[in-house]
Amino acid sequence: MKKLLAVILLVVPCLAGAQPAQPPQTDPLLEAMKAELGRSMETLRAAEASPLYYLGYEAYDKTSYSVSAQAGSLYNDDYRRSRLLDVDVRIGSPALDNTHEMKGREASNSKRQEAAALPVENDPAALRSELWNLTDKAYKAALDQYAKVKMNKSVTAEEEDKSDDFTPGAPHVFYEKAVFPDVNKEKFHAMARRLSEKFKPYDFIYDAAVRLSVDTVNRYIVNSEGSSIVTGNTYVRLMYSLYTRTPDGMDLSRVKIYDSDGLTDLPSETEIARDMDATIAQLKAQRVAAPEQPYSGPVLVESRAAGVFFHEILGHRLEGHRQKSEESGQTFAKKIGQPIMPEFLSVYDDPSQYRHGKQFLRGFYRYDDEGTPAQKAVLVENGVLKGFLMGRSPIKNFSASNGHGRRSEGRGAVARMGNLVAVSSKTLSPKDLRQRLLEEVKKAKKAYGLVVSDIAGGFTITDRYLPQSFSVNVTMGYKVYADGRPDEPVRGLNLIGTPLQTFSRILVTGDEAEAFNGTCGAESGWVPVSAVSPSLLFSEMETEKVQKSNAKPPVLKPPFTDKEGK
Incomplete structure (x- = not known):
């Protein structure tokens, strides 16, 4: 032994x-x-x-x-x-x-x-x-x-x-x-206080926080x-969040997260403060933007948001147990060997991948929760469906686990994602990708196209008794006008659609891929995950309005910004 x-x-x-x-x-x-x-x-x-x-x-x-x-x-x-x-x-x-x-x-x-x-x-x-x-x-x-x-x-x-x-x-x-x-508590106490002070001068920010969490889990x-x-993992996360409400009752928030496996790899306080300034400006611009109307036309989903998109729309539908479940819609169960997206795209999930460039991946692990070594699972190769994420629940033609049986405490394990990675052989630089978006906007005879910069998750329906659709909430995006007008921020929209149709509308991708780190919830609980994708240009996507409250903003300004009320 x-x-x-x-x-x-x-x-x-x-x-x-x-x-x-x-x-x-x-x-x-x-x-x-x-x-x-x-x-x-x-x-x-x-x-x-x-x-x-x-x-x-x-x-x-x-x-x-x-x-x-x-x-x-x-x-x-x-x-x-x-x-x-x-x-x-x-x-x-x-x-x-x-x-x-x-x-x-x-x-x-x-x-x-x-x-x-x-x-x-x-x-x-x-x-x-x-x-x-x-x-x-x-x-x-x-x-x-x-x-x-x-x-x-x-x-x-x-x-x-x-x-x-x-x-x-x-x-x-x-x-x-x-x-x-070892956590230097005094250092991070002082840092959290200083960073959270930065939001106080802004009377349109009704709630804001800075949080550091350090978790070591040995399984x-x-x-x-x-x-x-x-086997063990350490997860370090520093995040800040800020919230406001528009005069028409729409709640808006922005969140920035820094993930690492160690405290020394976090960005400096100066870098975080600079990011905060940019986020405050974004939220201020969103707050005064007109609420978005339903739209159908060209959409550019930028890299980090594209990772979330692949996770929600594709990844969950390729979890092995769903292919034999009588309750599942089984979108891809019988499509092995068939093209499901453009041939320039390939997708795999590799929990054994520790970093993407310098970025730590939260979806990394040595062994899954069923005792199987983590393995790279090739899902899509040159647009053709090749396989599924497998735990130890076999399905037709796929009898072996590839190390993706996962769960959180108090749940039974099922096949889940770890590090989902999309790669492309048809790429453009950011500048050329924007130009291609404008070309598609003009071709579609639209006044503008949409650029989606950030997504706050969403949901994808896989149950058979409901429509096989998805909806993801856009937390940051903007309109790009065909006539050259300045870009305008958007608020209050979800990207919606069905997977088979949506993937067929990807025209080209960016040449850079950013990692998204998050925590995914499904029937086997909450598990840490990552997703990596280049930016995706769609010839057409549809949006819908988000549900909003009817509550007004606070009557008084926050006390530390109310100079008149003192």
Whole structure:
């Protein structure tokens, strides 16, 4: 075992904050998990007529620090340490087990499952007590669910995709913990106060904050196949946000986020202050802009926003489990080998990619939450669909995991994105891309085209009983006029459409790609993700108005800007 461990660690570069390998037997949490799993598996394997064929534990050892400030004062200064546990129990066989999708109007296929808090101290008896307790609950719940699955299967129509429920995996042994960084609290207290002061002179900013968060998460994974994995990540995020309301009742906000894996890689306070000045000017211009009317015409989605676009519109639809789910729209399930976008575009997802240029990628990980090594998954090659994001739930013609089974605490794992990357062989410089946009505007006989600079997420509908469409909220964009008038900021619009039609309208891309870092929510919880894409020029896209409140702006100015009211 030691030889295997050494080989694995030699081929994996050491990360910032990662602790050198140490013999796993020195880790009390890992040893408690292995001991209780062995005891439980031996006893429960044949305890009932329906056999236990797989048991897995995943523990999350998390250390967090956060500080926030508003108007020059600290609002939060918080340090936390916690441990949580997930237990995965599979009853039956890989062909049919308790996780099988239930069918029918009354069926429930929630991925929610009970998680337990573990002691943060390394008392073996206390650790094993919680492991035993949650294992018992999960085992009984799985037995009950398996009986329901068999009954449901006997009274409902046969599935189109008859793939197994689970793919057995090879055992993996790996040990590399991340270490929580030293945080100079006084330094960041002072920095947060100073930066949050910058918003005070502006009476149109009703709420603004600066926040630093540092999280180190070490995941412990052991299972009945023999895997013993400890792997960690550190996430550092500094962000500021500002909010206003227009006279017609529309809430507007701007957020700027800096992501890293270490405190020393954050930008300087001078750089952040300069970005704040630009953001304040953008919000001020948006506030006085007329609300956008529905539009259909040429649209240029700039790089960072394009990454979010690919994530929402394409990535979720290529998650493997959706291809066999009777509840899913299965947009791409039967399009393997067919073109789904222009041939100059290719897309892959690679959780093992640590950086894009100098930018840390939040979607990086060594092993997924099912104990499978992270792997590059080629999804689209020269416009042709080649594959899907796969966890250990097989689908027709794709039986193996490519290391994308992910979840947050208290959820069952499903296939999810890590680092989604789009690349192009047909590119233009930013200057030429803008010129091409103007050409398309004139060709379409439109007064202007739209440039989308930032997107605040959105949603994509994949359920079969709803339209297979998407809507993403544009938080920053502007009109580019065909007659040469100055660009104008826009507010109050969503990009909308359907994926198959939208991808066919990509004409050309930019020659630079910026990374987007975020946190994605789906049925298996919230997971850190990244997306990288060049800017995308569409011959036509459609927008709709956003929902807005009818509330007026505050009657009085903020007290620190109200010179008349004092």
